[in-house]
Amino acid sequence: MIAILGAGKMGEALLSGVLRAGRRPAELMATVRREERGALLRERYGVEIVTNVEAARTASTLVLAVKPQDMGTLLDEIAPHVPSGRLVISMAAGITTGFVEERLPAGVPVVRVMSNTPVLVDQAMSVISPGSHAGEEHLKLAEELLSPVGKVLRIPESLQDAATALSGSGPAYFYYLVEAMVDAGILLGMPRAAALEMVIQSAVGAAVMLRDSGEHPVLLREAVTSPGGTTIAAIRELEKHGVRAAVLEAIEAARDRGRELAGG
Numbered sequence: 596m597i598a599i600l601g602a603g604k605m606g607e608a609l610l611s612g613v614l615r616a617g618r619r620p621a622e623l624m625a626t627v628r629r630e631e632r633g634a635l636l637r638e639r640y641g642v643e644i645v646t647n648v649e650a651a652r653t654a655s656t657l658v659l660a661v662k663p664q665d666m667g668t669l670l671d672e673i674a675p676h677v678p679s680g681r682l683v684i685s686m687a688a689g690i691t692t693g694f695v696e697e698r699l700p701a702g703v704p705v706v707r708v709m710s711n712t713p714v715l716v717d718q719a720m721s722v723i724s725p726g727s728h729a730g731e732e733h734l735k736l737a738e739e740l741l742s743p744v745g746k747v748l749r750i751p752e753s754l755q756d757a758a759t760a761l762s763g764s765g766p767a768y769f770y771y772l773v774e775a776m777v778d779a780g781i782l783l784g785m786p787r788a789a790a791l792e793m794v795i796q797s798a799v800g801a802a803v804m805l806r807d808s809g810e811h812p813v814l815l816r817e818a819v820t821s822p823g824g825t826t827i828a829a830i831r832e833l834e835k836h837g838v839r840a841a842v843l844e845a846i847e848a849a850r851d852r853g854r855e856l857a858g859g
């Protein structure tokens with residue numbers, strides 16, 4: 596039995612993915628803070644909605660999917676009810692395995708995960724790191740849970756905040772770029788719907804080429820950039836406005852914010 600504690604956006608996305616992957620609703624339970632949210636999840640997925648304490652007592656795997664700021668309260672609530680040998684998977688940004696371990700009974704295996712919203716379309720990037728009591732079998736269980744909804748990579752926990760900044764937040768940067776490109780289309784007199792269609796299909800085409808061609812992104816970009824052509828005129832402006840430096844600083848800021856989150 597897998598319990599998702601705090602089934603909000605990410606928790607629901609994982610719940611739906613695990614069901615798409617073939618698990619039965621009876622193998623899953625979820626917890627929520629608001630009753631109406633519980634009713635919605637029960638109706639949508641047919642899973643049992645229970646209290647955090649019931650989930651802690653019953654499920655063999657506990658997936659903690661509350662916001663980092665709510666993690667301390669949740670752990671304090673469930674700690675007296677988590678039997679040893681239960682696997683605890685934490686999905687929260689910034690929360691270290693040490694933070695979770697020190698609030699739970701000694702020896703509970705903890706795996707830290709950073710996933711992203713493309714879980715919803717089985718295209719997530721999930722990175723996992725073991726806590727001090729988690730072994731190979733716990734990492735395998737986490738991989739079994741996450742691999743049907745996307746890619747899974749093992750990384751040292753010291754890189755988790757960087758991964759949060761890169762791939763956890765990553766989809767937001769691409770959406771932001773799409774927004775900005777659509778605005779540019781509007782500026783150039785393009786109808787909004789047409790601009791959106793062109794930008795989205797360009798993004799999908801570029802993403803599939805990046806994933807499937809095996810080519811380095813620099814080579815793919817060079818193939819688009821004709822001598823004396825249009826693309827280089829755009830690239831000159833991107834460089835002039837420091838877009839690359841802005842990306843480096845933005846992702847570093849996201850990493851730093853992740854480091855702050857466990858502190859509240």
Ligand SMILES: NC(=O)C1=CN([C@@H]2O[C@H](COP(=O)(O)OP(=O)(O)OC[C@H]3O[C@@H](n4cnc5c(N)ncnc54)[C@H](OP(=O)(O)O)[C@@H]3O)[C@@H](O)[C@H]2O)C=CC1
Nearest residue numbers: 601603604605626627628660661662663665687688710711
């Ligand atoms: N959104 C994203 O792209 C990503 C998020 N994450 C991480 O995933 C976690 C969840 O984020 P996200 O899904 O966006 O946030 P949400 O706010 O959508 O989900 C968290 C849910 O937990 C519920 N909750 C809070 N406290 C409790 C409690 N004590 N018992 C039961 N339920 C509780 C909240 O209820 P209520 O609705 O009443 O507040 C909410 O529905 C975060 O830790 C975040 O860092 C990781 C990767 C990507």
Ligand SMILES: O=C(O)[C@@H]1CCC=N1
Nearest residue numbers: 688759760763764765
């Ligand atoms: O913005 C956040 O804090 C969360 C973590 C990664 C993506 N969203």
